[in-house]
Amino acid sequence: MALVPSYIQRLANYKPGKPISEAQRELGIQNFIKLASNENPLGSSPKAIEAIQNSLVNLHRYPDATGYELRTKLANRFNIKMENVVLGAGSEGIMSTIIRTFLLNDDELISASNSFIGFKVLANASGRRVHWVPMKDYRYDLTAMAEKITDYTKIIYIANPDNPMGTTITRQEFDEFYTHVPERVLIILDEAYYEFAKNSPDYPNSMSYRYDNVITLRTFSKAYGLAGARIGYGFAHESLIENLLKVKVPFEPSLSAQVAGLAALDDVKFLAKTLKINQEGMAYLKQEFDKLGIQQVSSEANFITTVWDSEETASKLTQDLLEKGVIVRQLTGFGWPNCIRISVGLDSENQKCIESLNQVL
Ligand SMILES: Cc1ncc(COP(=O)(O)O)c(C=O)c1O
Incomplete structure (x- = not known):
């Protein structure tokens, strides 16, 4: 379209982490946990x-x-x-x-x-x-x-x-x-x-x-x-x-x-609680990924990126986890198609993620 500069036409749409409502529509499962967008699992202050x-x-x-x-x-x-x-x-x-x-x-x-x-x-x-x-x-x-x-x-x-x-x-x-x-x-x-x-x-x-x-x-x-x-x-x-x-x-x-x-x-209390559950969640996920022999990148944030042998493996795992009710983010859009980023959730969510990983691997 002549109206639109070529560098705009070449852009791809931003693809965010899958919203829970979309996953519910697609799979008919009600209880999803979303560990795909580095959000605060406690909610808001x-x-x-x-x-x-x-x-x-x-x-x-x-x-x-x-x-x-x-x-x-x-x-x-x-x-x-x-x-x-x-x-x-x-x-x-x-x-x-x-x-x-x-x-x-x-x-x-x-x-x-x-x-x-x-x-x-x-x-x-x-x-x-x-x-x-x-x-x-x-x-x-x-x-x-x-x-x-x-x-x-x-x-x-x-x-x-x-x-x-x-x-x-x-x-x-x-x-x-x-x-x-x-x-x-x-x-x-x-x-x-x-x-x-x-x-x-x-x-x-x-x-x-x-x-x-x-x-x-x-x-x-x-x-x-x-x-x-x-x-x-x-x-x-x-x-x-x-x-x-x-x-x-x-x-x-x-x-x-x-x-x-x-x-x-x-809201000092909310911030302190956030940092505490994040620190504990990061340590838990890191340890469990190690136990499962999963390659992970050392992270200082509220998520951990895991590295897989191929795009196909990462893609299949992301889909398998989705079918178990766990939304994670395959990093294709970021240019790391063989990687999956997993955000820290609440204790129960982190445990469900590890259990599901255990089952699908
Ligand atoms: C590195 C980085 N910068 C900025 C943002 C966006 O932050 P905001 O919600 O304040 O626009 C994100 C969100 O994921 C991020 O990961």
């Missing part, structure tokens, strides 16, 4: 739910376009200024704003191939040249990425921890990499799984090195269980934020999303 309920009477009003309260609260929490904080409809919303704000005609992007699919979609839809650098041992290969930097490079994207592998780059690796990045290049450090990884000894909490050309992205989707509300935030130099605010869709994030974020930040 109860304080956030209450805040959304209380905000419903104001739904006829536009939300605060400046996001004043939430930006101020985040700034206080992380010891920065409100001018250093941007909000978005999920961290993906902010990624989208970044791409619309900073890219000029011949600008290019660099990231790892087969990393977070959300960024891949946005980068490819920008129509700009993207250098997708293969990963090494399921990790970002920062040395190879540094070699791709040219006069045209404008944005470098790093997910830390990565999705779908859950691997991290270390502080030392990032510091070394940073020496190769010119100041005119923006680095996006996507820390969607920050809360799960932050206590790992080598994890580089990017708040502690606030360079002028680095933007940190975080989200309420995972640790706070608010994936459906669409609320994320970013930290960066105030001039970067100022320009992002000019381009951001004015009333994003929604009223409900903003109040949910505000309340979730105070």
Whole structure:
């Protein structure tokens, strides 16, 4: 169709983890457990739910376009200024704003191939040249990425921890990499799984090195269980934020999303519970995969990626598990067709997943 640029026509539709309702329709089974989208198995922060309920009477009003309260609260929490904080409809919303704000005609992007699919979609839809650098041992290969930097490079994207592998780059690796990045290049450090990884000894909490050309992205989707509300935030130099605010869709994030974020930040109990069940669930799955002789990638997030001998094996296993009522994610769309990513669930869900794996293997 002549109306649509060829780089858009070439894009493939984003395929999310199978929703429970779709699996129910297809298989006629009622009780599915979904371990396919790295969601919070506890549900949402109860304080956030209450805040959304209380905000419903104001739904006829536009939300605060400046996001004043939430930006101020985040700034206080992380010891920065409100001018250093941007909000978005999920961290993906902010990624989208970044791409619309900073890219000029011949600008290019660099990231790892087969990393977070959300960024891949946005980068490819920008129509700009993207250098997708293969990963090494399921990790970002920062040395190879540094070699791709040219006069045209404008944005470098790093997910830390990565999705779908859950691997991290270390502080030392990032510091070394940073020496190769010119100041005119923006680095996006996507820390969607920050809360799960932050206590790992080598994890580089990017708040502690606030360079002028680095933007940190975080989200309420995972640790706070608010994936459906669409609320994320970013930290960066105030001039970067100022320009992002000019381009951001004015009333994003929604009223409900903003109040949910505000309340979730105070829900210390929910966060602690989330981190506890995640830590226990990760240890359990890791141990059980080992017992079953399943190859797995060492992860710092809320999921583990398992590696199989072929796409066919992974595909059959995914289908067999589905028929047992367990939805997991074969990583074909991410470019790892022989891998299956399994998100941590509640204890009972993790046990059901292992039992089912045992049966189908
Ligand atoms: C690495 C990474 N970044 C960002 C996101 C999206 O986060 P949000 O829901 O805040 O848009 C995800 C979600 O799976 C992710 O894995």
